[in-house]
Amino acid sequence: MILQIIVYIIIFYLAHNTIKKYRKIHPNEVPGPTPIPILGNLHQLISKKPHVDLTNMSKKYGPLTRIWLADLYTVIISDPNLIREVYVDNFDNFMNRPKIPSIEQSTDFHGTISSSDNDWKRNREIVSVALRKTNIKHIYQLLDYQVDVLIESMKSIEKAGEAFDPRYYLTRFTMSAMYKLIYNKDVPKDEDINNGEIKDLMKPLQQIFIDSGKGSIFDVLEIGRPFYKLYLKYINKNFIKMLDYSRGKFKEHLKDYNPEVQRDLLDILIKEYGHENEDDILWVLSTVTGLFLAGVDTSSTGLEIMLLLLINYPEIQEKAYQEIKSVMKDRSKVLLSDRQSMPFVVAVLKESIRYLPISPFGLPRTTRNDMVIGGKFIPRDSQILINYHALSVNEEYWENPSEFNPLRFLKSDSNPAYIPFSIGNRNCVGANFANDEMFLALSNMILNFKFKSIDGKPIDETQCYGLSLKPNPFKIILESRT
Numbered sequence: 001m002i003l004q005i006i007v008y009i010i011i012f013y014l015a016h017n018t019i020k021k022y023r024k025i026h027p028n029e030v031p032g033p034t035p036i037p038i039l040g041n042l043h044q045l046i047s048k049k050p051h052v053d054l055t056n057m058s059k060k061y062g063p064l065t066r067i068w069l070a071d072l073y074t075v076i077i078s079d080p081n082l083i084r085e086v087y088v089d090n091f092d093n094f095m096n097r098p099k100i101p102s103i104e105q106s107t108d109f110h111g112t113i114s115s116s117d118n119d120w121k122r123n124r125e126i127v128s129v130a131l132r133k134t135n136i137k138h139i140y141q142l143l144d145y146q147v148d149v150l151i152e153s154m155k156s157i158e159k160a161g162e163a164f165d166p167r168y169y170l171t172r173f174t175m176s177a178m179y180k181l182i183y184n185k186d187v188p189k190d191e192d193i194n195n196g197e198i199k200d201l202m203k204p205l206q207q208i209f210i211d212s213g214k215g216s217i218f219d220v221l222e223i224g225r226p227f228y229k230l231y232l233k234y235i236n237k238n239f240i241k242m243l244d245y246s247r248g249k250f251k252e253h254l255k256d257y258n259p260e261v262q263r264d265l266l267d268i269l270i271k272e273y274g275h276e277n278e279d280d281i282l283w284v285l286s287t288v289t290g291l292f293l294a295g296v297d298t299s300s301t302g303l304e305i306m307l308l309l310l311i312n313y314p315e316i317q318e319k320a321y322q323e324i325k326s327v328m329k330d331r332s333k334v335l336l337s338d339r340q341s342m343p344f345v346v347a348v349l350k351e352s353i354r355y356l357p358i359s360p361f362g363l364p365r366t367t368r369n370d371m372v373i374g375g376k377f378i379p380r381d382s383q384i385l386i387n388y389h390a391l392s393v394n395e396e397y398w399e400n401p402s403e404f405n406p407l408r409f410l411k412s413d414s415n416p417a418y419i420p421f422s423i424g425n426r427n428c429v430g431a432n433f434a435n436d437e438m439f440l441a442l443s444n445m446i447l448n449f450k451f452k453s454i455d456g457k458p459i460d461e462t463q464c465y466g467l468s469l470k471p472n473p474f475k476i477i478l479e480s481r482t
Contacts, residue, residue, distance in 0.1 A: 014038075021068055026377035030075055032066030033057060040068025042217065049465055051360035054078075055390040064376050072098070072220040074383040076361075078390030080397065080416035082374050086384060087424035090371060095426055098366040098383045101228045102212065102219045126272045127287060127429050139433070140336055142180040146173055147333075147440050149189055151448055154478055163454060163475035166307050168193075170300040170441070175202065177437050178295050182288055183249055184264035201245045201292065204238035209297050211236065213466025242292070246285040250275075265291075291430065298358050299434045301468045306352040306442055308471050309404055311451050312458040316406060320345050321481070324447050332482075334443040336436055345443050347409035349435075353420050355404045356461065357388040358468055362422055391417045450479040 014037055021035045035041050044067075045053050054076050058065050063079030077083050086094050097103050150173045157164050176187040179198070187193065193202050218224035218231075232239070249266065259271050269287055274280040310317040324334060327341045339346060365384040370377065378384075393401045397417035399408065408415075421428035428434070445451075453459050454477055463469035 017071070020071075025379055028372070028375060028377050030064045030066035030376045030378060031061040032068075033061070035068040038070065038221070039217075040070050040072075042068075042070060051387060051389040051465065051469075054387050055393065058387065058390050064374055064378075069383070070217055070220040071222040072100070072383050073379065073381070074385060075378055076385050076387050076390075078387045078394070079374075080391060080419065083386055083419065084416070084423060085373055087365075087422065087426070090373070091424050091426070093368050093371055094365045094384055096366050096368060098364050098381075100219050101225050101232055102216070104229070123283065123287065124426070124429065126269070129268075129272060139181065139436075143177060143437055143440050144333075144335075145186075146177045146180065146437075147444050149173070149176065150441060151444055152189070154445070154449060155480070158449065158478040158480050164478050165473075165475050166304045167300070167470075167473055170303045170307075171296065173303075173441060174296045174300040174437065175292075178292055180264075181433070182265045182291060183253075184266075201242065204241040204245075205292060205296065207238045208242070208293065209467045211238070213468075239289070242289045243285050246288045247281075249288075250281065250285060294428065295430050295434060297468050299438055301470050302349075302353050302358050302434075302438055303441055304471060305356045305358070306349065306438075307445070307451055307476065308459050308461065308474065309352050309355065310348070310446070311453050311476060312461065313404060316348060316404075317446065317451065320348050320446050321450075324443055328447065332447075334440065334447055336440060338443070339439055342443065343410060344406065345446070346439065347406035349438060349442055350409045350418065351404060351406040354392050354398075354418055356463060356469065356471075357392050358420065359388055360465065360469055361385040361387060365426075386419075386422065388420070391419070448481055450481055452477040452479065 018037045021037065021040060033041055033044060036043065044057075047053055054065065054067070055078065057067070058076065058078040063077065063082055065076045065078070067074050067076065077086060150169060153169055153172075154164060172187070172193050175193060175198070179185060179187055187198055188196070191198065193199065216228060218228035250270075253266055253270065254275060257267065257270060257275075262268050262271070266284070266288060269284045273283045273287075275284070310320070323342055323344045327338055328334065334342075362385070367378055367380055367382045367384065370380050372378070392398070394417055395401060397415055421431035421434070454475060459474050459476075460472055463471055
């Protein structure tokens with residue numbers, strides 16, 4: 001009898017799941033590939049490059065493509081005009097995050113990344129105010145100092161005749177910059193970020209990126225979500241570890257906290273949110289955690305991509321160096337104030353993350369109500385993703401998109417398909433900081449060194465799929481230009 005009941009339940013579940021995926025929801029519904037029960041279209045995304053698979057789908061089904069990620073109805077957007085229609089013109093309907101375990105468990109829908117509805121609006125304003133209140137001179141000083149540390153490390157490696165590991169040192173650079181901005185503390189120059197005091201923040205952060213890149217079917221399979229929540233809460237505790245680390249720094253700050261003296265971003269967040277109850281504290285901790293997640297890996301990956309491309313295109317590397325030297329004359333360090341005088345270096349930066357995008361999709365959104373976008377019906381509670389890879393290879397907006405050519409950004413400084421930090425009211429709150437640190441690091445590295453591959457051959461440009469699209473690990477030879 002019990003066995004029969006179980007069989008009936010399974011049959012009912014399969015029938016319900018099949019009908020849900022196969023029924024026509026609207027005459028003008030978003031087109032997409034045929035799903036199967038349970039998995040939806042996940043079986044069509046099993047390659048090592050699902051963002052490329054989805055780009056190929058968009059060529060068949062259009063710039064709005066529907067897929068089922070198990071039970072999560074998802075719309076992939078690959079046209080900048082449609083992205084603007086969604087994220088700008090209809091922002092209020094597309095501002096929330098999907099309520100799936102991986103996002104919920106991270107910060108309980110608190111903080112810049114995961115909060116929704118009116119909570120998100122309040123949080124965005126607080127973070128924007130906090131960044132504006134942070135002393136701009138202090139930010140530039142901390143970036144200058146971190147660039148000095150990076151260049152000093154590179155000079156030591158070059159003098160020792162050793163190969164330079166971009167991933168480690170560029171991650172150290174972006175982590176140290178964010179650490180100083182938030183906590184007003186320096187990571188010691190000789191500290192290994194993977195083994196020193198900061199490892200308690202670095203290790204869970206890196207694991208979150210690995211896990212998020214792999215994804216989990218239980219995140220998008222309705223029947224599995226309760227169990228996945230328990231797994232994230234009691235077994236995979238990386239988000240909790242990051243929150244615990246931030247809580248420790250929070251308690252340290254409160255010991256000598258003075259609301260009239262703002263030493264760093266954390267002080268400003270404490271003043272804006274308050275610290276009297278646990279919910280206020282969770283908003284602060286979640287916001288800090290979100291800034292580390294959004295700002296460390298993405299910027300370091302962008303810089304790693306830029307070094308790779310400068311090696312593979314030595315003529316572009318040399319042209320960038322000559323522009324920097326013509327501006328610098330006898331000075332030994334590039335400043336942010338030099339950026340307007342270095343249009344080609346800025347073009348190299350932009351073209352690098354156009355040619356090899358840092359992120360495959362960015363953070364997801366969800367629809368609050370049924371909507372018609374681009375003439376297609378998108379139902380309530382759909383997940384929305386931008387396919388940045390599809391934007392980067394869209395021939396309607398880029399001439400010869402498979403060619404690495406920084407000159408395209410000198411001909412025209414604006415292109416609607418270039419939106420690496422998203423657009424609209426919920427774009428990346430730290431975009432300016434990221435652009436500043438990448439420009440300073442890139443220009444000063446070019447000023448001080450010539451970069452070469454170890455074997456004299458071009459470096460593989462293949463990117464490994466994950467929350468960020470990292471190249472395969474590589475090391476390089478540094479030759480001092482001074």
